[in-house]
Amino acid sequence: xxxxxxxxxxxxxxxxxxxxxxxxxxxxxxxxxxxxxxxxxxxxxxxxxxxxxxxxxxxxxxxxxxxxxxxxxxxxxxxxxxxxxxxxxxxxxxxxxxxxxxxxxxxxxxxxxxxxxxxxxxxxxxxxxxxxxxxxxxxxxxxxxxxxxxxxxxxxxxxxxxxxxxxxxxxxxxxxxxxxxxxxxxxxxxxxxxxxxxxxxxxxxxxxxxxxxxxxxxxxxxxxxxxxxxxxxxxxxxxxxxxxxxxxxxxxxxxxx
Amino acid sequence: xxxxxxxxxxxxxxxxxxxxxxxxxxxxxxxxxxxxxxxxxxxxxxxxxxxxxxxxxxxxxxxxxxxxxxxxxxxxxxxxxxxxxxxxxxxxxxxxxxxxxxxxxxxxxxxxxxxxxxxxxxxxxxxxxxxxxxxxxxxxxxxxxxxxxxxxxxxxxxxxxxxxxxxxxxxxxxxxxxxxxxxxxxxxxxxxxxxxxxxxxxxxxxxxxxxxxxxxxxxxxxxxxxxxxxxxxxxxxxxxxxxxxxxxxxxxxxxxx
DNA sequence: CAGGCGAAATGGTGTGACCTTTATGCGAAC
DNA sequence: GTTCGCATAAAGGTCACACCATTTCGCCTG
Numbered sequence: 001x002x003x004x005x006x007x008x009x010x011x012x013x014x015x016x017x018x019x020x021x022x023x024x025x026x027x028x029x030x031x032x033x034x035x036x037x038x039x040x041x042x043x044x045x046x047x048x049x050x051x052x053x054x055x056x057x058x059x060x061x062x063x064x065x066x067x068x069x070x071x072x073x074x075x076x077x078x079x080x081x082x083x084x085x086x087x088x089x090x091x092x093x094x095x096x097x098x099x100x101x102x103x104x105x106x107x108x109x110x111x112x113x114x115x116x117x118x119x120x121x122x123x124x125x126x127x128x129x130x131x132x133x134x135x136x137x138x139x140x141x142x143x144x145x146x147x148x149x150x151x152x153x154x155x156x157x158x159x160x161x162x163x164x165x166x167x168x169x170x171x172x173x174x175x176x177x178x179x180x181x182x183x184x185x186x187x188x189x190x191x192x193x194x195x196x197x198x199x200x201x202x203x204x205x206x207x208x209x210x211x212x213x214x215x216x217x218x219x220x221x222x223x224x225x226x227x228x229x230x231x232x233x234x235x236x237x238x239x240x241x242x243x244x245x246x247x248x249x250x251x252x253x254x255x256x257x
Numbered sequence: 258x259x260x261x262x263x264x265x266x267x268x269x270x271x272x273x274x275x276x277x278x279x280x281x282x283x284x285x286x287x288x289x290x291x292x293x294x295x296x297x298x299x300x301x302x303x304x305x306x307x308x309x310x311x312x313x314x315x316x317x318x319x320x321x322x323x324x325x326x327x328x329x330x331x332x333x334x335x336x337x338x339x340x341x342x343x344x345x346x347x348x349x350x351x352x353x354x355x356x357x358x359x360x361x362x363x364x365x366x367x368x369x370x371x372x373x374x375x376x377x378x379x380x381x382x383x384x385x386x387x388x389x390x391x392x393x394x395x396x397x398x399x400x401x402x403x404x405x406x407x408x409x410x411x412x413x414x415x416x417x418x419x420x421x422x423x424x425x426x427x428x429x430x431x432x433x434x435x436x437x438x439x440x441x442x443x444x445x446x447x448x449x450x451x452x453x454x455x456x457x458x459x460x461x462x463x464x465x466x467x468x469x470x471x472x473x474x475x476x477x478x479x480x481x482x483x484x485x486x487x488x489x490x491x492x493x494x495x496x497x498x499x500x501x502x503x504x505x506x507x508x509x510x511x512x513x514x
Numbered sequence: 515c516a517g518g519c520g521a522a523a524t525g526g527t528g529t530g531a532c533c534t535t536t537a538t539g540c541g542a543a544c
Numbered sequence: 545g546t547t548c549g550c551a552t553a554a555a556g557g558t559c560a561c562a563c564c565a566t567t568t569c570g571c572c573t574g
Binding site for chain 3: 045046047061064075076077078079080081
Binding site for chain 1: 556557558559560565566567568
């Protein structure tokens with residue numbers, strides 16, 4: 001092991017401009033990329049890993065923090081640091097998109113449109129590829145919606161699961177991840193809205209149209225049905241919540257003058 | 258058991274009694290959300306800001322590191338920490354998607370399909386909304402492509418700029434960001450391929466078809482032209498680089514015990 | 515054999531110091 | 545008067561060490 005000649009290697013590696021923590025972060029990324037770190041794996045204790053990588057614990061922690069921020073690692077005090085294991089469809093953290101929306105003033109209209117575009121594409125693919133198992137899942141959620149027309153919260157659960165099922169049927173996990181990313185942001189607003197029974201009935205109908213189009217292997221119809229559904233959902237949401245939704249912290253911790 | 262669809266939509270800043278650094282991170286996010294921190298702004302020195310927020314410097318650094326990892330903040334030694342200012346279209350960091358691809362073995366086919374879906378949607382929107390300025394930009398890049406049929410590297414520049422211009426014409430910055438995110442990953446491979454002159458000519462033709470469809474306000478034609486273009490581009494790239502996205506795993510028990 | 519308790523493991527935070535890089539301003543040289 | 549260059553300050557990067565908080569798991573007690 002070359003652990004005492006770090007001084008020389010540091011100089012050589014400095015061509016990569018990488019600060020130490022970035023260098024460590026890259027090393028961990030490489031381990032993941034090469035498959036040496038797999039979902040569910042536990043990393044060695046920070047104190048040990050820091051020694052193995054030849055850096056101090058704070059530096060290693062900075063690297064871990066970077067990867068944790070993008071949802072790849074997860075640290076649990078007392079337990080250890082783990083490579084995130086996603087059951088079901090993997091999901092990208094939506095906070096970067098959320099922050100970018102704040103920074104650049106993205107309108108909710110853009111957000112809805114992005115979701116609509118993604119879900120239309122996904123519905124189209126689902127119509128081409130859905131297996132009987134997928135269709136069964138879709139049908140089940142539709143039934144769940146009709147069964148909970150008087151329970152908006154429960155209805156919403158089936159609603160989300162339906163869209164998840166469509167995404168699963170599309171067979172494209174990347175589009176699914178992107179959809180979830182956008183949907184998560186819109187969801188924060190939606191969970192606060194109380195849908196009327198009439199809206200729920202109509203929503204269930206439109207979901208059923210999507211399902212039937214997918215079942216009939218009609219890609220174009222699936223896209224259109226999904227578009228109609230989301231356009232209506234957008235209108236319903238915008239009519240109920242005309243304001244932007246801002247939690248008044250009121251702390252005034254501002255350090256700006 | 259199957260209620261994991263809820264986990265996907267969890268938000269960090271829930272009742273989750275965040276650790277100190279998460280708390281600080283949330284505070285900074287709130288500042289951005291409320292517009293107290295704007296692109297280009299410089300944060301106070303870490304030592305001062307730590308005192309203002311009532312935490313130690315390492316804790317504050319952890320929070321800053323988290324936000325830097327998602328591309329919201331950027332620290333420059335000796336200068337300070339700044340809110341990232343994006344010239345041109347804002348872009349999300351692609352490393353999370355890249356890592357997720359490694360972790361879950363996403364195939365390059367899925368990646369291509371995701372890009373295709375996004376760009377088709379974008380092209381469709383562009384056909385509905387492109388202004389004359391947008392059309393001028395598109396036309397200019399097409400001309401650039403034809404002018405550099407014998408210079409693959411230069412051709413690639415115009416190629417990318419064309420797709421950027423289409424995205425700009427779509428008017429949806431979120432879809433644009435997502436497209437860039439996916440395209441950045443595919444680009445790493447593409448920059449290594451050496452396109453033959455015949456391919457470039459054909460590619461330029463297909464770009465022109467996209468342009469004409471957008472100019473003619475024909476959304477469906479724009480989508481189809483973009484699809485045809487990307488399908489061909491995928492075939493060309495895959496034929497030159499036959500290795501897929503399958504990570505070989507290869508055991509690699511480096512530091513595990 | 516079961517359950518609780520406590521020690522060890524492990525990540526989280528704080529303090530202080532020093533290094534490296536960048537920015538800035540002052541003075542000297544042209 | 546302008547410009548170049550160096551000294552100094554500012555600010556992030558790294559490190560060592562100590563201690564706290566939480567989780568885990570084995571041992572001990574009932």
